[in-house]
Amino acid sequence: MLILAGGIVFFVIFYKKRMLEMKLREQTLEMEYQQKMLEAALESQENERRRISADLHDSVGAMLATVKLGLGNMLRSGKVEDQDFTRSVLDETISSVRKISRDLMPSTLAHYGLSAALREFCERLQQASDKTFSFLEEGEATPIALREASTLYRIAQELVNNAIKHSEASMITITLTWKRPQLILVVQDNGIGFSVEEKKKQNGGLGLYNLENRARVLGATLTYTSAPQSGTHVELVWNYEKT
């Protein structure tokens, strides 16, 4: 009897201890995950600033310095060639500023909405590449707030950039499906595929954490369907009526 009672007490204590340990481990994992997400967000902000600063310095700064030289030449020589040169460098500077500002926030997004901005994004990539980019839209579009539209645009942009950079695909497709109350964004490529879990374990994939961060801020779910050699299909499902 005593042994049995002792056994039960021992078992209960042992069991409780195990449960506590498991809970602690879960909490530690969750904390590590949160920490990673935070680091990813901060680091990506830093990267973004670095990139904008480099863009401004290398393109706009360099071109304006050239214009200044050109102006000096022009005033001294009064030659038409010097005027033409300065004018063409100024044109380049203007389009460079346009590009930097469009990358920061495409004006199409604010003026015409998410679909238009994504369509334009695909068209621009198509012009610059030999891959096939398509944008498809299904269902009836609902106006959504600019803040959410830009988060969705950034997510699509990073997914497409990943497909361009890593997938070796020949075809990349963005699909936007409006299925009240859900909006489903799919980015699909026919490339080499990869394992999200593995990449995360390798501790790479700042971009992947950022994507998760953004989806989380929206309250959307992000699902990767990908296997080596079979392309990548990423689906974001967002309940836009809940916000």
Ligand SMILES: Nc1ncnc2c1ncn2[C@@H]1O[C@H](COP(=O)(O)OP(=O)(O)O)[C@@H](O)[C@H]1O
């Ligand atoms: N569409 C894709 N096809 C194949 N591999 C991909 C794809 N997207 C991401 N990856 C892999 O996942 C890794 C992590 O992606 P990401 O976090 O965005 O980092 P990176 O800064 O390298 O783009 C990439 O380096 C690449 O190996």
Ligand SMILES: [Mg+2]
């Ligand atoms: Mg990336």
